[in-house]
Amino acid sequence: MNLSDNFTLAELTKSQTAVRKGIRNEPSTEHINNLIHLARTILQPVREYFDEPVMISSGYRSPELCEAIGSSAKSQHAKGEAADFEIPGIDNKELAAWIVANTEFDQLILEFYIENDPNSGWVHCSAKTPPEEGRKQILQAKKIEGKTVYEPILL
Secondary structure (H helix, E strand, C coil): CECCCCCECCCCCCCHHHHHHCCCCCCCHHHHHHHHHHHHHHHHHHHHHHCCCCEEEECCCCHHHHHHCCCCCCCHHHHCCEEEEECCCCCHHHHHHHHHHHCCCCEEEEECCECCECCCCEEEEECCCCHHHCCCEEEEEEEECCEEEEEECCC
C-alpha cells in the first residue's frame, strides 16, 4: 500500500526485531491514516526537496514492539505519528533544519548527532492531525553518563 508517492506501508512498518521476536507489528486503520499524514506532510516533502532516497530506520511500532526495544508503549511511533530516518550523504543537522523551516511537524529530535560528523545520528520527526495541534518542539538527544538526555536546540 502506498502512503505517498515514494513511501509504502511496508517500509514504515518493517522491523527486524518484531520478526526475530515474533511480535505482530500491524497498524490499525487509525494508525495507517496517521502514517499517511506523516508520509505526505513530512517524508514526501523531504524526499522531493533533497531528491534522494529517505532511509527509514523506524516508523510504526506496536506497543509491544516499543517495549521490546526499550521504548514506551505511549511513543508516537505506536500511534503511527513518527518516523526515524536519514538521507545518506546529507548532514542530519541540515536535514533537521530544513524540516523545521518547511514542514508542519509536531516534534523533531536530532538524535545522537555529533557536531562535525554529518553522518552521525538520525532525525526523529512526528506529525499530528490536525497539524495545528503540533507542539513545534525541537530537541537534541544525547548520551550523558550512559543516559539519554533531551535538550532544546536551535536549528
